[in-house]
Amino acid sequence: MDVKTLCLGVLNRSEASGYEIKKAFEEGAFAHIHAASFGSIYPALNILCGEGKVVRRDESQDKRPDKKIYSITEAGRAALHLALMEPPAADRVRSDLLFILFFAQLLPAERLARLIDERIAWYRGHLQRMDCDDKAETPSAHPTPGERFVCGMGQAVYGAAADYLEQNRDTLIAEVEAAARFVAE
Amino acid sequence: MDVKTLCLGVLNRSEASGYEIKKAFEEGAFAHIHAASFGSIYPALNILCGEGKVVRRDESQDKRPDKKIYSITEAGRAALHLALMEPPAADRVRSDLLFILFFAQLLPAERLARLIDERIAWYRGHLQRMDCDDKAETPSAHPTPGERFVCGMGQAVYGAAADYLEQNRDTLIAEVEAAARFVAE
DNA sequence: GGTTGCATGTAAATGGTTACATGATTGT
DNA sequence: ACAATCATGTAACCATTTACATGCAACC
Numbered sequence: 001m002d003v004k005t006l007c008l009g010v011l012n013r014s015e016a017s018g019y020e021i022k023k024a025f026e027e028g029a030f031a032h033i034h035a036a037s038f039g040s041i042y043p044a045l046n047i048l049c050g051e052g053k054v055v056r057r058d059e060s061q062d063k064r065p066d067k068k069i070y071s072i073t074e075a076g077r078a079a080l081h082l083a084l085m086e087p088p089a090a091d092r093v094r095s096d097l098l099f100i101l102f103f104a105q106l107l108p109a110e111r112l113a114r115l116i117d118e119r120i121a122w123y124r125g126h127l128q129r130m131d132c133d134d135k136a137e138t139p140s141a142h143p144t145p146g147e148r149f150v151c152g153m154g155q156a157v158y159g160a161a162a163d164y165l166e167q168n169r170d171t172l173i174a175e176v177e178a179a180a181r182f183v184a185e
Numbered sequence: 186m187d188v189k190t191l192c193l194g195v196l197n198r199s200e201a202s203g204y205e206i207k208k209a210f211e212e213g214a215f216a217h218i219h220a221a222s223f224g225s226i227y228p229a230l231n232i233l234c235g236e237g238k239v240v241r242r243d244e245s246q247d248k249r250p251d252k253k254i255y256s257i258t259e260a261g262r263a264a265l266h267l268a269l270m271e272p273p274a275a276d277r278v279r280s281d282l283l284f285i286l287f288f289a290q291l292l293p294a295e296r297l298a299r300l301i302d303e304r305i306a307w308y309r310g311h312l313q314r315m316d317c318d319d320k321a322e323t324p325s326a327h328p329t330p331g332e333r334f335v336c337g338m339g340q341a342v343y344g345a346a347a348d349y350l351e352q353n354r355d356t357l358i359a360e361v362e363a364a365a366r367f368v369a370e
Numbered sequence: 371g372g373t374t375g376c377a378t379g380t381a382a383a384t385g386g387t388t389a390c391a392t393g394a395t396t397g398t
Numbered sequence: 399a400c401a402a403t404c405a406t407g408t409a410a411c412c413a414t415t416t417a418c419a420t421g422c423a424a425c426c
Contacts, residue, residue, distance in 0.1 A: 001281045002413075009284060019377055033283045040414055042379055064422075065377045084288055088281035088300070096186045096273035098218045098338060099194060103269055104331030115273070145360035146289030153283060153349050160345030164338050175330035187385075204405055225386055227407055249394070250405050 001089070003036050003044040004053075008072060008080040011054060015071040018042050027129065029147060032154040045070055053079050101172075105180075109173050116169045123162035130155055186274070188221050188229040189238075193257060193265040196239060200256040203227050212314065214332060217339040230255055238264050286357075290365075294358050301354045308347035315340055 010016060010024045018041050024030045045068075048054040053076035059067040072080070097119055104112055130151055143151070195201060195209045203226050209215045230253075233239040238261035244252040257265070282304055289297055315336055328336070 001279070001284055006284070009288065012288070017377075018379090029287070030284070032278060033287070034279050035277060037415055038377095038379075039381090039416075046379095061377090065420095067377070080288070081291055084285050084291060085296070088285055091278065091280045091282060092220060093217060093276065093278050094186070094219050095276045097276060098335050099186055099191070099215070100269050100273055101338075102214070102218070102331045102335045103194065103197070103265070103329075104334060105329050106266055106269060111270070144288075144290050145357055145364065146287045149289060149353055149357045150283050150287045152353060153286075153346065156345050156349035157342055160341050161338065164341035168334055168337060172330055172334045179330065202405075203407090222387055223405095223407075224388070224409090231407095246404095250392095252405070 001034065001083070003040040004048055005080065005083045006030070006034055006036055007041060007044050007048060007070075008053060008076050008083070011070055011072040012077065012080055015057075015069050017067045017069050018045055019067075021045075021070075029151070031126070032158070033150065048076065051075070051079075104172055104176050107176075109177055112173055112176065113169070116165050116172075120162050120165050120169075123158045123165075127155060127158050127162070130158075186219065186268070188225040189233055190265065190268040191215070191219055191221055192226060192229050192233060192255075193238060193261050193268070196255055196257040197262065197265055200242075200254050202252045202254050203230055204252075206230075206255075214336070216311070217343070218335065233261065236260070236264075289357055289361050292361075294362050294365075297358050297361065298354070301350050301357075305347050305350045305354075308343045308350070312340060312343050312347070315343075 006025070007021055010021045010028075010030065013029070016024070018038065021041055022036065022038060025034060025036050045054065045056075049056055049070070052073060054070045054072055057069045057071065059069050061067060097115060100107070100115065101112070191210070192206055195206045195215065198214070201209070203223065206226055207221065207223060210219060210221050230239065230241075234241055234255070237258060239255045239257055242254045242256065244254050246252060282300060285292070285300065286297070
């Protein structure tokens with residue numbers, strides 16, 4: 001899934017500026033699915049424009065720079081449908097945290113505690129945000145079945161991760177400290 | 186986390202060839218943490234060798250090409266420790282599947298069913314593999330607390346994902362089909 | 371006075387994947 | 399006969415990130 005397709009996906013829900021598309025990947029509906037930076041979104045949007053898959057409209061705002069609002073076209077919808085019918089690449093997870101925790105016995109207990117606590121807080125924060133989205137987010141007062149399904153999946157996975165960290169945090173730290181004492185003797 | 190650090194991590198558990206390191210990221214202990222291809226592993230190993238962080242030893246095998254087995258050095262361990270003390274980058278997930286399912290209403294029900302079923306099977310397969318690792322995997326008859334913790338996290342997350350897919354599969358498909366009928370009228 | 375949020379963009383550097391090249395063995 | 403597993407490596411290509419460039423408004 002390249003950034004172009006990702007942008008078409010966001011724009012299929014509702015028209016948006018490049019800035020708003022980035023937010024969709026950061027805090028919005030696509031947060032736990034994919035990521036994209038400005039450096040990839042803006043060029044992608046320009047290419048899509050040239051291909052007739054989106055159209056640009058300028059909206060002047062007072063006291064702010066102009067917004068360039070992109071809307072998906074029929075050609076864009078067709079391209080999105082086509083991409084959705086392709087076999088999906090395997091999920092890719094890269095977690096520095098888990099890599100670090102893998103070597104827990106090499107780290108001071110305080111660092112373990114902080115890393116795990118921070119991650120729990122991160123998960124809980126995102127879970128709350130997702131919950132709010134269900135009720136409050138404007139663009140989809142009527143979220144589609146797909147949106148609800150994917151959001152639910154995110155909640156299930158994040159919830160399980162947070163619960164696991166909470167339930168095993170103390171055991172890990174205790175074991176690491178016990179091992180350290182054993183080595184010291 | 187660059188591939189060099191990832192390799193040091195694998196080699197910190199036990200010496201290995203480039204080929205075996207790749208397997209650690211594909212099916213081994215690091216499978217759900219990070220990924221790396223031959224095109225990045227072999228060059229990384231050569232650089233680490235030049236930096237004195239690993240040493241190479243050639244093992245001739247009959248009826249097979251020579252194996253180049255890498256072992257971590259003290260300098261390598263120091264480099265790994267240093268990397269482990271750095272603040273971890275945020276986890277990155279990129280899931281084509283969830284992106285596709287987000288637009289479930291644009292897809293035929295059979296495709297939804299197949300995609301979800303395949304993914305459930307994938308999760309269940311990996312869960313079984315992880316379980317076997319606990320009992321059978323050679324290099325760590327005594328897995329460290331960190332290894333057990335990370336493995337447990339993988340099981341918790343994969344289990345939650347598989348359960349969610351199983352429990353919501355039929356509802357999603359029914360909703361999408363209901364919506365399709367509604368449009369047809 | 372500094373940071374955060376809004377808003378768009380470019381260019382260089384990075385980091386990694388994909389494809390290619392090679393070759394024997396084992397299983398279907 | 400063909401695919402898969404074992405085994406190493408290179409080079410071209412790619413996509414994306416990072417850093418830079420610009421600027422105003424609101425908040426602390």
